Amino acid sequence: MTGATIAVVGGGITGLAAAYELSRGGNAPGVVLLEAGDRLGGKITTTEFAGVPVDCGPDAILARVPWAGELMRELGLGPQIVSPAAAGASVYARGRLRPLPEGLVRGVPSQVLPLLRSGILSPSGIARAGLDLVLPRHNHGSDPTIAQVIGGRFGLEVVDRLVGPLLSAINAGRADSLSLRATAPDIEALASGSRSLLLGLRGHRRKVPEPSSLGPLFISLRGGLERLVDRLVEELRAAGVELRTGTPVTELGRDGRRWRLDPLDRPVDGVVLTAPAFVTAPLLAEVSPVASLGLAGVVYSSVAVATLAYREAALPRPLSGSGFVVPRSEGWLMTACTFVSSKWPALHPPGRVIMRCSAGRHGDNRPAALSDDDLVDLLHGELKQAVGVTEAPVQWRVDRWDRSFPQYGPGHLARADRIDAALAVGAPGVVVTGASMRGVGIAACVRQARDAGRKVWPGALPH
Ligand SMILES: Cc1cc2nc3c(=O)[nH]c(=O)nc-3n(C[C@H](O)[C@H](O)[C@H](O)COP(=O)(O)OP(=O)(O)OC[C@H]3O[C@@H](n4cnc5c(N)ncnc54)[C@H](O)[C@@H]3O)c2cc1C
Incomplete structure (x- = not known):
């Protein structure tokens, strides 16, 4: 260890992974992690429900973005990695659940026949989607929304019934306000590089290995x-x-060439800020007004997650696939439902079936106005319609995640660049990272965290 100390603010996955990166290898600085809450892990939390460990927040990690899986294996958790047993999801469209067709890339179609057969689009929606093949290239400006690009190519039904629900399940956002570049950069690159997006995607799929040969799409851990x-x-x-919980950081200021954090009793040489943007913005007001202003502009949406256990006998037929998503145009409270017991067979208590329903997205804050009882009643009513459940749940719990999903609107990535640049010039040694900046998913948070660790302490020796 050297005599230097780095402080990490926030003990979610980003803060923990940044502290891990900083503390490895030779020449490591002293690291102190300050967490406001009384536990570590932030949004990652698993508690017992119906006798099995069920995640309250995130429940799966995108495996093809490798950083979280790599970290798990590095930590010796490789043998504990599990992948979903049930493949394939559905969408509630045109009055019932319909399996998502083959060939979707984040909801964007790359094959015609499966889309036609799925019954998800109306005849006029199909005709409009087909125009992608003949419409001329369109310039949408520098950072268009998902709806502008995908709607422009395939029409708004594809946005409403496929792309919107799938992306909103990840971002709790709306296709007409999220930046395509920030949420699906691969699709954005294809959309700007090829006239027909369907043909562009198809060409791209030919060049990359078959998705089925790449292993599971999602992973989790035994025990949550x-x-x-x-x-x-x-x-x-x-x-x-040094891991300090129950320690909210309330101020950040200079101490000569070092940094002072209230309530830390000593100055530090570097700071990694991983708390949500609305917490970090006021902390930076004095040391970097430009970064502070940028972070203050990040809008968050809130969600509620209701976990329900039913008697298995209350289902008219076994649940098929891993769950379903609901288009915004249906007007439902539910945005998505995971069939927990089918997706993760270890979470199938005898005679019970567990489902997890999400409600709330950007622009839809109805869950906040509902009591837990009313929320569960309404979601149960929607489950009746979707899967035909015939009895009330035997057990339920509600987890509320207020201001939990940063919305990456147009200009978000340019804002993140401005924040980085302002800090590099005005507050060297201070780094902002995590879900507020460059990726909401756990894998993206791990990648950012490890990059931030190396950035704030470039003196680390190879491990
Ligand atoms: C319901 C839900 C479902 C999700 N599902 C998935 C999923 O399936 N897969 C996936 O990859 N991602 C999912 N996500 C997203 C993912 O969980 C988060 O984006 C990610 O965990 C964020 O990690 P983080 O460390 O950046 O932030 P957080 O987990 O929010 O951690 C930030 C920490 O900072 C602390 N803090 C706040 N203020 C202060 C302060 N003043 N001083 C010190 N500490 C402070 C907080 O208490 C918190 O512990 C989901 C999110 C939610 C809410």
């Missing part, structure tokens, strides 16, 4: 995602990282 938090905490303790 909180096992990753537990293992990281164990590792950090062993490395001598």
